[in-house]
Amino acid sequence: MPSPPPGLSERDFQAALRELEGVVGREWLFATDEDVLLYRDGYSPLWGEADERFASAAVAPSSVEQVQGIVKVANQYGLPLYPISTGRNLTYGGAAPAYSGSVVVDLKRMNRILDVSARDKTCLVEPGVSYFDLYRHLRTNKIPLWIDTADPGWGGLMGNALDRGGGYTDIEFRDHFDAHCGMEVVLPTGEVVRTGMGASPQAKTWQLFKYGLGPWVDGIFSQSNFGIVTKMGFWLMEEPQAALQVSVTVPKRRDVVPLVDTLHSLMCAHTVPSQVTVASPLMAGNNPELVRLRGSGGASDADWDRFAANAGGAPFWAATFVYYGPSKVIAAQWEHTKERLAGIAGVGFRETASYKFPLTDEQAEAVADKARYGIPSLNLFGSRTAPNAPPLEGHMDFSPMIPPHGEELIALTDYTGKVYADQGFTPSFVAGMMFHPRTMICFHAVPTFRNAADNARTRKLFETMVRGCTERGWPIYRIHPVFQKLGMEMFGRDNGSLHRLHETLKDAIDPNGIVSPGRYDIWPKRLRGTQA
């Protein structure tokens, strides 16, 4: 039997579980050791250690009323809950709670697609709706709308949006939180609140206009623990006539500066509509000279360009992106893009894929870079950090945000490359990805293991980079639950006033501190001293 949450007697815990059974029915309360292992974080950097976070039970409601019932029981017993939608975000903690002993509220049964409007290009979904679910619904019903999927696509719209994840299609949809329109939330007190226009009972605009009247509260329900979101609207992309995927390459290391400046300018003007990935194919692999350069912390451009020349003249950087729209508009945009980049000596332009929509099932299956066309897939699970590297046991994402400047990308790769090398790891930096209008996310995979000694090294690496990147001006945009306290410390200006505001909100909205204690380092009053 799993242990009860801290501070709860075995007897009260069992009584609470029986009441939860009363709410959801016996078959939807999971409380054996085998049950709760299913909610374990398979990539945990604390795997098998005393501090690893475990659920004490899980409960799977099927309706808003059942969620309210669960919250009521939790308030009565002081039972910590940990709501998850699909719980599939493995590199950010998966389904395991931030606070050991929490009862996972598994929302997978609430998986109804409540509304899709082809005319308005919107949908309204429940927490358990996955990217695959919505994609299949649209294809089956021949609705000419695209989703913007996370990659891999097995997660769900709501969880990813609330965690502020990103995708690959047009700018309006890539920032998944920004692409939402309207929420329904069960507050920790059990009250149901609809946000935006949803608070006006007859409104025809709940999925059309974000704000409603008065303060716009939606943001406080992202990356937090202020309620259980039970419905969420999203804006969807109308299927374009056509798409053209291109690759722009530049030969020298410092060419990334004009490359990124120009692409950023074109993105801000919507001339380049899609996510832009800036990668250095040269920087992957384990060639000894490469390893030396990456670990040096500041090899010169000349050294790097010499290395590139010896590597057979492959371009140093490649930018990948897609145009969506009418064919003649695409042609004009691509032509203008080439003109704007023509000043970089040795720049290369290549059209790598081209589509007319709609695609047949066979054509959709054959698309190489599926996420760029709103097609969810699990292809990423086949990838590794480097061509010849062993498969990872697991990893955490480490993603500092930098200004969209080539010199920042170079400085970042210099810095993290050296940290990885100094601490005995192979650098894992994959690419700078322009998901958002004015920043570049720099993904790094930090490996996790199934043994404590290696995980201690990994945790040290992770902490070093979080602190080091913050000091250099590049804070992260989300972080694994095990490191959320560290993460929020990095946002500690004015003596931690933002964090204090979070906890002020927590005390007001969740007076008994029952929803996801500790998530993003927001502790309810009753646990604050003991956990800090």
Place this chain on the structure above:
Amino acid sequence: MPSPPPGLSERDFQAALRELEGVVGREWLFATDEDVLLYRDGYSPLWGEADERFASAAVAPSSVEQVQGIVKVANQYGLPLYPISTGRNLTYGGAAPAYSGSVVVDLKRMNRILDVSARDKTCLVEPGVSYFDLYRHLRTNKIPLWIDTADPGWGGLMGNALDRGGGYTDIEFRDHFDAHCGMEVVLPTGEVVRTGMGASPQAKTWQLFKYGLGPWVDGIFSQSNFGIVTKMGFWLMEEPQAALQVSVTVPKRRDVVPLVDTLHSLMCAHTVPSQVTVASPLMAGNNPELVRLRGSGGASDADWDRFAANAGGAPFWAATFVYYGPSKVIAAQWEHTKERLAGIAGVGFRETASYKFPLTDEQAEAVADKARYGIPSLNLFGSRTAPNAPPLEGHMDFSPMIPPHGEELIALTDYTGKVYADQGFTPSFVAGMMFHPRTMICFHAVPTFRNAADNARTRKLFETMVRGCTERGWPIYRIHPVFQKLGMEMFGRDNGSLHRLHETLKDAIDPNGIVSPGRYDIWPKRLRGTQA
């Protein structure tokens, strides 16, 4: 001498004012009758009546520290404050407080443009920076960035954004709150909080990435009273190569359905980048047959089309919008637009203006439709609701939000036309304006007067339309302070749970209830009973 705020003795009020003088210096505390009249709402629908809202004094700080000092004094004495940035939003209450007796915190002296980055296309400003200020700064320094101005342009970026106002250029900038990136707020307790990446002391991304880590709190500071915002970042538009302004006309009343559907689809795909205004030139004026049709509440399409034919064959609807970008992309987008709209019998396409940028000062001065090119102006003050109507003494904006559907626009004009007529007013509906990606704002001017009898009629008209539009599914997106209680009642689903959440937040963030009591009907605990 102005009266002290309710509940404060004359003696305590005078003591508080002396302390405020100590914070800002004698010349920046305004406490005579003449002083506070400057903060009167010239368009008040309660003009000269007992309930008209008056300030008791005003105080003009020059720094964040002085704002903190003011807040400290207010907490000590229970002094209600009413912060304004430029206070110029006349149709939404101007500079007058929501709660009579409040001390206006006039932030006009804090008018520094703290940062402009041409490379990143961002700025950071203080509350008093007006659209004119920033426009002049950019022109003087030849920075190739555009602002997105409200119209008229005498207000300021911050106040307009916090009120969730809108503009006319590209979609990324028109929703002024959405175009902000990063805030600094003085909380009612005096603590300073920087939001988003600003909470990370060395971050290079405060104006580049909106969210930071943990809950995103920015939204709660819009249309609310939870703090005094002292800095705000914004995204700016890179000056395009060219622009083409066009007009698309359709002959029959029901043609507005395919017209709006198609333009909405093109807007969602960024093929049409600017705000789209859909107006009916035919529906302005006071021709007796027009007045009869507008007041009928549901004249048939045939009746209307007959009226249009008799009016000399002018088109029924005209849509106005602008393409921004490289000339060849604009040409392809306009061509595609025409193809998509070609199916509407009798559709007309006209190019009404065309520009290459940058403009000389003379060219800029000659631009007719300035707000569409980021040029602030006061031209709107020369306009009237109907060609031969007398100038208004004042007016309030009444702006229901409808889905972007032509039939909703028709239903709305039928409904509000009849309400105006039934209550003895000339209908004022101007246009359906697609500021946001998936809604149309339908502006109406509701006249205000300088006499109580007419204002009583106006208040009845306003209330009737607020309630009637809400019942029909078209709630408003902001509302004059005198009607904020009514407005929030329209967002009363689940027994008013959203409003209760607002007041829960208020009690937590502003325990003494000193900032803008009553704004958007959010009352602090100490005033709640007395004001409801």
